[in-house]
Amino acid sequence: MNFKKLLVLFCFLAAGLMPMAQASAQPAPDVLVREVTNEVLEIVRADRAIQAGDSQRVIALVHAKVLPHFDFRRMTMLAVGRDWRDASAEQQGQLTEAFRTLLVRTYSNALTQYRDQTIDFKPTRFGEADKRVQVRTEVRQSGAQPIGIDYMLEKSDAGWKVFDVIVAGVSLVTNYRGSFTQEIRSGGIDGLIKSLEVKNRSLEAEQKPS
Template identity: 55%
Template sequence: MKNLLLALCFALAAPFAVASVPNDKPDELVRALTEEVLEILQTDERLKNGDTDRAVKLIEETVLPHFDFRRMTMLAVGRDWRNASEAQRDRLVDAFYDMLVRTYSNALTEYSDQKVNFRPLRMNPDDRTVRVQTQIEQSGGQPVAVDYVLERQADGWKVFDVVIAGVSLVTNYRSTFAQEIRNGGIDGLIRALETRGSEIAKRAEGKS
């Protein structure tokens, strides 16, 4: 589980320094961003000392431009998305984003010399959706496959799903979200996500 959390954290933290990275080739984008992340993890003393606030801040400041969290949330909510008002949808996106960032920020502080390998991209020139396949390798453990699923949008490629060891992020949350909606409706899911994010934040504060 720790290895899977770290794998997803690579995905969420990938856009640390993206301004100079071209966004017209999805594999080059993912490679450049991953290399940026690895360098930061190896050199940032606050992260190495377990500063989760630092991890949260780094993710929050830069992740949005390269992740389509609205689509991620829509896919995770599934068919119930169409029953949500626009205000509810906005709250769902914000709550899901906050929960993900706080859930996986701890993994940034547990980095210990993992390496990332990239598989050749299979893509046609007119493809609108692609999967960039990578593999996180670590001493003493099995490699973890991490695939980034991206869509070509007007302002460049955006990640809308991450598949870790064959498990889709959005699909993994779908059954949990459906149960929350059955129990308390859309507002019940929003409350559950917001509560989960707050609880994670409080636990992180208790460790600092």
């Protein structure tokens, strides 16, 4: 199974990282992933519009549930690599926005593909002083090999934020870094921004209701 297909499996799980109800203490990273993922998957199973492939409804769901718990600036910085420091503040903002839009557009369809997959949450060991934690999970589906999906989270004042996802041993940001580097070498930072924006417009056109 190629990386793109693996990311499809990742996405319906990623959508589980929705904001939890406000509490006096921030939830531990493994608790956040486990409890909210289970809750969101129940919503997906019951939502006929999502099951029928309503892309606009899915995009709205991703915006509401996923974005608050992902550090897209850090993800973009890691994906761009050492070329990030050569980008101006304005270019960094444009890159972050374009990359975030690309991820949302690319993976919103994944929720409509959820059927009978189950999630196995692996034990997570970390201490109170730890600022980075890897939460390991495994996607299981009848007739297919289990696929590992691990979340890399970093603690901030706003709580735990995901800055990378590892699908079957392959890092999301590392996977994008190769293509981003090629784009920058051929067209500079502005060339990468333009390329991302073109991809986003293409995906938007594909997801418009017919």
